[in-house]
Amino acid sequence: MQPRNMSMSGVVDLAAVKAAGEAKAKAEQARAEAARHGGPAAVPPSALVIDVDEAGFERDVLQRSAEVPVVLDFWAEWCEPCKQLGPLLERLAVEYSGRFLLAKIDVDANQMLMQQFGIQGIPAVFAVVAGQALPLFQGAVPEAQIRETLDQLILVGEERFGLTGLAVDPAAEGAEPAARPAAGPYDALLEAAMSALDAGDLAGAVQAYKNVLADDPGHPEAKLGLAQAELLSRVQGMDPQTVRKNAADDPADVTAQIAAADLDLAGGHVQDAFGRLVETVRRTFGEDRDAARVRLLELFEVIGPEDPRVIAARQALARVLF
DSSP: OOOEEOOTTOOBOOTTTOOHHHHHHHHHHHHHHHHHTTSOOOBOGGGGEEEOOSTTHIIIIIIGGGTSOEEEEEEOTTOHHHHHHHHHHHHHHHHTTTSSEEEEEETTTOHHHHHHTTOOSSSEEEEEETTEEEEEEESOOOHHHHHHHHHHHHHHHHHHHOOOOOOBOGGGTTSOOOOOOOOOOOHHHHHHHHHHHHTTOHHHHHHHHHHHHHHOTTOHHHHHHHHHHHHHHHHTTOOHHHHHHHHHHOTTOHHHHHHHHHHHHHTTOHHHHHHHHHHHHHHOOHHHHHHHHHHHHHHHHHHOTTSHHHHHHHHHHHHHHO
16 A cells, blocks of 8 residues: 555544543543642553553543544554554654554454544554544655654644643553652632632732642642633723724734633623634634634633533634644
8 A cells, every 4th residue: 555645634523432522621620630649640651552442442542632642553463564554653652752642443343443534544543632633644654754743743732732741651661650649738728819819819819829730730729710810810901892892893803802702701701702712713823823722721721621612612623723
């Protein structure tokens, strides 16, 4: 089979497998819970290559893709090119040290997954990033080209979705992960934040929440409180009429759209805020696009990852990004 490059801009519909947004939300909840206990333990290098089947696809691929890009290697025992590509991908997974996870899928045993990804021939390599599937390449591809594709994939994961990858500890090979002490408690700091909010001291509330997050970056209550306090700080001095007029008069003004989205959310118009920024991301490029995307991610934190409106907006954001 001749190698065939596949565009990074394509997206495979995973609705038949599971709602990608739901999987991402569950993964974020699990990461937040792990962070409360000091963060996820480092994995051994052998854990960077896994075998995946249809039953475990949601857990092992969709949910894991919320923390690390997952590369899918569709292969079969009878496929000669697969025997060349597979070991190469496994070696690169270890070399990249947690920047991506390699999931190997035997197409003979997982015909449904093969059909859902529309695979016509193997080897075929896809990636799943934050619940969205991207075709990477098909057939025997030179190592240099594979590295270039992986570098691009990792960059997308880091810049657009904040995927930090997996911590890898070669010494952990074959060892049980050490128990991590629970962080906290933070009752006093959280109470101080609430008192500052009640007193109208938004700067004090922001600092109090940041004090918690400095010690426990994944603390869910502090993340939510900080996002809300920062939103209130941004809209405190705004003239709503002026902000909305500016946004209406110039849809191309990204700063005006971001300000209007803040007002929308602060006023309880959640879907309007999300829709405004998704549309801004869709029609902008470069720094403007990144500014709108980052603000949208910040507004997601205000509402919380499990909210259906956030899940839907994440899916809409992924569609316009890719």
